[in-house]
Structures are given as C-alpha cells and as structure tokens.
Amino acid sequence: MLEKGEKLSMLGEKTAKSFARQLGITTTGELLQHYPRRYLKRGELTRIADLPVGEIATVVGEIVSVSARFIKGRGGHILEATISDGSSLLSLAFFGQAWRKEELTKGRRGFFSGKVGSFSGKLQLAHPDYELFDEITPEEAKAWAELPIPVYPATSTLPSWRIETSIRQVLGQSVIKEVIPNEILSKRNLIGLSAAIHRIHQPQKDSDYEQAIASLKFHEALLLQLSLIERRNSFAEERAAILNDAGMAMEFEKHLDFEFTDSQQRVNQEIEQDLASGKPMHRLLQGEVGSGKTVVALRAIMLAAAKNLQSVLLAPTEVLAEQHFESIRTALGEDLTRQLGLRLLTGSLGALDRKKTELDLASGKCLLAVGTHALFSERIQFADLALVVIDEQHRFGVMQREAIKQKGKAAPHVLTMTATPIPRTIAITAFGDLEISTLRELPRGRQPIETHVVKITSPALVSRVWQRVAEEVAKGRQAFVVCPRISGKEYEEGSTGASEVAPAAAEEVFDSLKKNPALAGLRVGLMHGRLDYEQKQAVMASFAAGEIDVLVSTTVIEVGVNIPNATAMIVLDADRFGISQLHQLRGRIGRGQHSGICLLLSASEEDSLAAQRLTALANSTDGFELSELDLELRGEGDVLGENQAGTKSQLRLLKVTRDGELIEQARELAKELLSQELPESLKHGMKLMLLGELASA
Known part of the structure; x- marks a missing residue:
C-alpha cells in the first residue's frame, strides 16, 4: 500500500492546518509541487x-x-x-x-x-x-x-509571500531523491529533480526557472507514460474468454434497418480481433455524437452471448441507463431481447424487480444487464461475466471501474465509449493504457446543424428565438428547450449570494412557454431527472410520437435520445454548460432528413471565457477540435488516479494540449526503458507520481 509523504508538521500546527484548509496541501511533497504561477522582477x-x-x-x-x-x-x-x-x-x-x-x-x-x-x-x-x-x-x-520573485497560487488568508516562506523552510530541511538517471537527463540538457525543485522556487535568474520548468515537465511526462505503459503491459499477462463465434453478431446485423458505415466496419474488426485473442480487451471507442458507438458495442455483446457469456453496459446516470435500455431493446427486437434476457438495474429499481434481476445474473439467465453504479454492489454476482462496456468513462472513478472488472471469474474484456472525442496527445496521456478506436464518420442521413449565440440583453432577439421555434413546428417539426436547473427552489438552496442571477429552471420555463403568445396552440412537454421511470418513458414516448411539439428539459436528453423529427434546440443560460456538454446536446437534433438549428442564449460578457466557449461552438462542429479547447479551459484532470474532475491533477506543469511533442518523445523512451530492467529510482518515481508526491522529500 502506498503511503503519503511527510506531513507539514515542521511548519507548525497552525500553518499546516491553514495549508490543508485553504489549498488542500497536507504533505511536504505536495507543498514543493505547489509551483509559482509566474515571476515578477523587483x-x-x-x-x-x-x-x-x-x-x-x-x-x-x-x-x-x-x-x-x-x-x-x-x-x-x-x-x-x-x-x-x-x-x-x-x-x-x-x-x-x-x-x-x-x-x-x-x-x-x-x-x-x-x-x-x-x-x-x-x-x-x-x-x-x-x-x-x-x-x-x-x-x-x-x-x-x-532577482525573480515567485508568485504562487494563493488565497486571501494564505498569501503568496507566506507560501514562499513555508517552501523556503521545507526546502532547507529536505533531501529530494533523484528519480531519473542522469544519463537520460544530460542528453536533453535537463537537470535532476532536486535541482529543478530548488530552481523553480528560488531562481537566481530567468534561465533558472525556465530550465526547471522544462525538466519538471519531462519528469511528469516520462513517469506518467511509464506508469500507463506498465499498466497496459500488465493486461497482456491476464487471460480472458475467447469470443470468436460471430453467429449471433451476423443475426443482429441482419435485424438492423441500416448498414454499418466504413468506420463502424473497421472498428468491428478491431474489436473482433481483441475478443478472439484470449487476452482481455482494453479498448477506448471514441466518436462524435451520433456516430453509432452503441450499436458497435451491441455487436460485441453478441459475440459474448454466442458463447453463453454475460455482458454489462454501465451508464453514469439512471436516466442514461434507462435510455440505453430502451434503445437497446428496440435495436435487438423481441427475439434477441428474449434470448439475451435483457435486464435493467439501477438504484431506484423496486425490490421485487431487483431481486429477480440479481437471480437472473447469478444464474446466467440474464446475458446482458444495463445499469448504473448499482451493478458495483457486493450483492450482485455474475454467473460468467465476459464483457464490460462503459459509457462515458470520465464520469466513473478508477476504483468503480476496477470493482466491476473484479466481478468476472476471469479478467473480462472492457470496451469504453466516449462521445467526447479525444485528440491523440490527450488520448495517449489520459488513456495511454488503452487501445483506441475512432468513429469519425457519421451514419448516412445525418444533417448539418447551424449554431448561433443569442445575447439575452436584446429583448427583440429573444422574441425572435420563440418565433423561430414556432416556424419549425409549423413545418411539422419539433424542438428542445434545455435548462440548467429543474426548479428555482433548487437554485435558492444552493445560492451563494443575493446578487446572483437565477439560472433558467425547467419547471418555470415550462409554465412560461405555455403562456408565450409566440407559441400559442403548441403542445409543450416537460422532462427532467426527478420524474420517475414510467413518467420519463411516457414523456419521451409522446415526444417520439409527435404528440409534443416543444420539450422543455434539463440535460437528461444529453445522450441517447433519438428523435429524428427534432430540428431545433434552444439552450437557456448556455454559458453555464461546458463545450463538450453543449456539443452532445446539439447532437440530439438534425438526426432525420431535415437540417437543425441550435440557438445558445447567454448573458455572458463579450470577452469572457464563457463567451469564448460559445463562439467556438458556434464556429465548429468538429468534436475533436472542441474537446481540445474544452480541456484547455476546464483543466487536465487526474489521469492516473481517482479524481477526473479537472482539479488537483498529478500533472502540475505538463499540459497535454500544448506539450504533445514532449509526450510523444516520453512515450517512445518509456517503451524503450520498459523493454529492459527498470532502475529502482524510476520505479520509486512512478509510485510518487501516482500519489501526486513527485517532490516528496
């Protein structure tokens, strides 16, 4: 079991508590990796x-x-x-x-x-x-x-000068061990870890901190790639079920009312090869919204079912799990649904249904379960789990993903799907332990989507938005109206100040639109996560049947909803959403024979980051380009450990969006180093990196 480094007791109890409370720093290693954000000159x-x-x-x-x-x-x-x-x-x-x-x-x-x-x-x-x-x-x-003056990320009660004083004290009492052999560093004109830590905090000239930053970036890149590739190599030593019977997969393909795209055919072959290898598949399937990832995953599930082995599809939310369940049931048809014993398992499932599902999984009667974290429960036992499909990996913690993998008798195959396309340098950093398949081609028939940003400071423009919705409905089409919150009460309970402007709430917008003269005579529906399963299904069935013209919703429709007749989307308070989330929402329209229009309503200032995000979205439909920008704006995330929310990452200086060349070089060097006996110092460095304690004294 890895242990954290030395506590900050040397600074005194009061100061140590202040660092923990204000910055989340509890050890000397974490403090020494709290690097200056810039340098001033006197x-x-x-x-x-x-x-x-x-x-x-x-x-x-x-x-x-x-x-x-x-x-x-x-x-x-x-x-x-x-x-x-x-x-x-x-x-x-x-x-x-x-x-x-x-x-x-x-x-x-x-x-x-x-x-x-x-x-x-x-x-x-x-x-x-x-x-x-x-x-x-x-x-x-x-x-x-x-002399350069370091300026640290600080708070009002823990200012930069106090952080600098504390770091100087820790440095004076610490011995930092080297982790990368000098012969590797000297070839690249880089310095060791100890010298780099000292120079980044106590530079005598500009070139000191410049060389320190370059050296520390290299340390992060190499140790990260060593950890990821070593983890990937460890997968190859495990054994998994050989899934090479394509009979049910072929039957499934015949049942579909469309043909696979060239991209889907290529990915199908890549997955088939993995599943037939006898080694556990660890593959990331990335693709644009609507590129057909789920149907590719279903075909892989057929390969497991042909051997009478079980599969699970994990979704991050109950709403998404329910949507997957319904879309899979439709895609399979009655016969295949019955053959697979398709079941849904979520936290809100009734006691009787839960018990039946648990028994069907334990007996092997159920060959495909769709669910949420409820599938991680210790009560859930599988007869023979062979394939795990994870939708939207970044929403699951590492421990959760490992827990479901432990449910199989042998190591299960793992297919991860994400609708947030990942550029190569990000992919090999965040998912360097996985093989990557990409669906760039959209299914035939997908229509273009126009996107515009609408400033709500102009009442005339806002009125025009609702007129535009009415025009779409008059053509026999349908529209989504997306809100960031369910109710105003939800906002009031979480509000931090009276000066805040309340975000649009679905329940209130629903009431307002029913009275809006521009939408007179239109049938308005309401959808959000607090509705129970039957209510959600009833609303979506009505919308799909054309019985609702305008559906007011929260982001529950972000993934998995397929309404070909929906051509318009209005996003209220669009600046409260991230780029990738807006791109996914936008993917709900233009799925039929008509093009789509997406209007992003915002009060954000012209030069704000929020305005930049919305402008980027309006100017591009390339998910790969947008996801890179999204990553730059919201943080790198923790690519080795539990946290993936873009906060306290192990990557302090390395930016995967800007340091692509360095990451590629580090990856090649890591492969070379792992082909022989790894020096103990590097093994130690990998452990420290995993803990976020590279500078641990």
Missing part, C-alpha cells in the same frame, strides 16, 4: 521621491523609525516602519508580524520591494519583500533588484 532601483503608485518598485533606504500597535477591529498587531533614501520618506506596513521589529531596527539599511500604494496621503509598501545589509556594492544592488 525592477530597477528607484528614488523614493519618484515612486509611481500602483507599480512594483525597489528602493534602497535606511530605517528611520519603527513602531508596533494593536488594531482593535482586526484583532492583531501592525508593525510600521519608515525608511528614507535622502529624497523622501516611505512607509512600510506588516500586519500580524510584530516579530519583524527584532530585525527592522532604526539605522539598518536594505532593499525594500513591493507594489507602491498610498495610505493616509503617504506612499506605502504593504508586506514588502526586503533584504537587509551593512555595506553593498552597486553591482550587488543591481543583482538583487533583478
């Missing part, structure tokens, strides 16, 4: 009389007075000092640092650097950086003024 030495307010400046002066006083309102002390350089006076202020009075004594000289402010009509530096001296040459003064 600037040229400036006379106090010439100091510009608002600028960062450095002065040389002599302390002429020092005083400390208690501030009632803030419950602490303020230390004030005044310095002079002969041209004028400058005030220095230190809050809660009365202890500095011991060194900031009258008559001492030094450098003082910080952002120039004004308080009570006097120039002031608050919490300046400083260095005291007795005598100093002009050359030494110039060198100190040019």
